[in-house]
Amino acid sequence: MFRCPSCREPLRSLEISADTSCRECQFTIPAIEGVPLLVKDLRVIERTIEKAKRASRDDWFQAPQINQWSGPYRHHVLKRKLYVEGVLSTYISRCKGDVIGLDLGCGDGANIEWLSQHFTALYASDYNLVRLRRARHRHGAEMVYMADILDYPAIDNTFSVIYFNHVLEHIPNDSRALAEVYRILKPGGRVVLGVPNEGAMFWQLAYRFQPSTGATTDHVHFYTAGSLRKKCEESGFTVLQVVPIGWGLPHWSLDAAVRGVKFIDDLLDRIGRVVAPSQATSLYLILSK
Numbered sequence: 001m002f003r004c005p006s007c008r009e010p011l012r013s014l015e016i017s018a019d020t021s022c023r024e025c026q027f028t029i030p031a032i033e034g035v036p037l038l039v040k041d042l043r044v045i046e047r048t049i050e051k052a053k054r055a056s057r058d059d060w061f062q063a064p065q066i067n068q069w070s071g072p073y074r075h076h077v078l079k080r081k082l083y084v085e086g087v088l089s090t091y092i093s094r095c096k097g098d099v100i101g102l103d104l105g106c107g108d109g110a111n112i113e114w115l116s117q118h119f120t121a122l123y124a125s126d127y128n129l130v131r132l133r134r135a136r137h138r139h140g141a142e143m144v145y146m147a148d149i150l151d152y153p154a155i156d157n158t159f160s161v162i163y164f165n166h167v168l169e170h171i172p173n174d175s176r177a178l179a180e181v182y183r184i185l186k187p188g189g190r191v192v193l194g195v196p197n198e199g200a201m202f203w204q205l206a207y208r209f210q211p212s213t214g215a216t217t218d219h220v221h222f223y224t225a226g227s228l229r230k231k232c233e234e235s236g237f238t239v240l241q242v243v244p245i246g247w248g249l250p251h252w253s254l255d256a257a258v259r260g261v262k263f264i265d266d267l268l269d270r271i272g273r274v275v276a277p278s279q280a281t282s283l284y285l286i287l288s289k
């Protein structure tokens with residue numbers, strides 16, 4: 001299921017460890033603190049991170065991710081989780097045999113534990129070693145490893161479900177990333193693709209009201225439901241669902257201040273759904289191949 005990051009031939013061993021080496025080209029998988037590095041050249045990854053750091057907030061690549069289960073968006077994040085769990089349960093109940101999941105761009109691993117409960121085995125990867133060091137201490141993943149989303153170290157048709165949550169908007173070459181996701185997804189499998197709906201007027205306004213947020217954001221793409229659907233279809237996917245989740249106020253600080261109150265988060269949700277359905281906070285697309 002994995003392939004050599006160097007010559008791209010399948011690795012025969014299913015167990016990837018620090019001393020696994022490719023029989024074709026003798027490339028040996030290095031590991032740092034127990035995290036296998038399934039990348040051809042660590043320096044390329046490091047340079048990518050350095051470049052991104054210079055362009056935006058240094059902290060974003062190092063500081064622990066905000067605990068989303070206790071932060072101001074906890075009610076919103078719970079709505080997203082309930083939706084994703086519904087999608088996973090429905091799909092997996094119809095699957096025969098093993099269901100292999102991938103948490104693609106797992107960050108600090110905040111979603112590994114609950115995700116893993118749905119799968120026969122869950123794999124989790126990221127390109128940021130600082131985050132992987134944290135993610136590997138979470139329970140539930142079969143393996144936590146470094147991988148390049150633009151040249152993924154898995155053979156074609158490997159994963160039944162790919163959870164690709166709030167990652168795509170960070171990747172400059174998003175079309176290439178989607179092409180790789182398409183390649184490694186099993187035919188008939190599912191991609192749960194979540195992004196912020198920041199191309200929508202509300203959130204463009206929020207950036208206009210607080211230009212400092214725009215100057216420091218690490219997002220490089222600002223999608224709408226329409227633009228993202230088109231991009232996914234161009235990558236070959238069948239788009240099964242486009243679901244907006246959560247509504248708020250188009251001002252970042254104000255929005256964060258009020259949505260920590262469950263009543264307000266629920267109320268904005270109910271009003272937004274009717275009055276401004278296209279202006280939701282988040283978009284979830286369910287993709288198949």
Ligand SMILES: [Zn+2]
Pocket residue numbers: 004005006007008009022023024025026027
């Ligand atoms: Zn090789």
